[in-house]
Amino acid sequence: MSLIEKILPELILLEPGPERQRMLAYAIYGPRTGITAFIMVVSVTGLFVLWDKLVTSIPSTWSLLIILVLFLIGLGMVIWYTRLDIRRRLRTQLAQTGIPICIPCGYNLTGNKSGVCPECGTIIAP
Numbered sequence: 001m002s003l004i005e006k007i008l009p010e011l012i013l014l015e016p017g018p019e020r021q022r023m024l025a026y027a028i029y030g031p032r033t034g035i036t037a038f039i040m041v042v043s044v045t046g047l048f049v050l051w052d053k054l055v056t057s058i059p060s061t062w063s064l065l066i067i068l069v070l071f072l073i074g075l076g077m078v079i080w081y082t083r084l085d086i087r088r089r090l091r092t093q094l095a096q097t098g099i100p101i102c103i104p105c106g107y108n109l110t111g112n113k114s115g116v117c118p119e120c121g122t123i124i125a126p
């Protein structure tokens with residue numbers, strides 16, 4: 001399993017090739033990815049620009065470290081939220097191409113007869 005398949009496990013359901021690349025590109029270039037890229041560029045640039053002021057205005061190394069950790073946690077949450085959106089966009093495309101997958105949770109619905117996802121309880125359109 002490649003790194004991209006570990007990050008986006010929905011890709012395992014697709015054969016490697018141009019169709020998979022097209023679906024991946026569509027999923028990645030959603031509106032949330034643009035917002036995330038903007039937030040990352042602005043916040044990292046801001047941190048670099050304000051670094052000297054931050055170091056001189058903050059009294060102890062510990063408080064500087066806490067600010068850095070909070071900054072990294074915030075950035076990680078933004079990236080995580082974007083990954084959820086990319087995975088959901090991938091699952092929507094998989095469902096549209098006839099691969100039985102639960103869009104909210106990603107459960108493989110092959111052979112499901114009940115019409116209800118056993119993982120999350122979502123009612124699946126027939």
Ligand SMILES: [Zn+2]
Nearest residue numbers: 102105117120
């Ligand atoms: Zn589900």
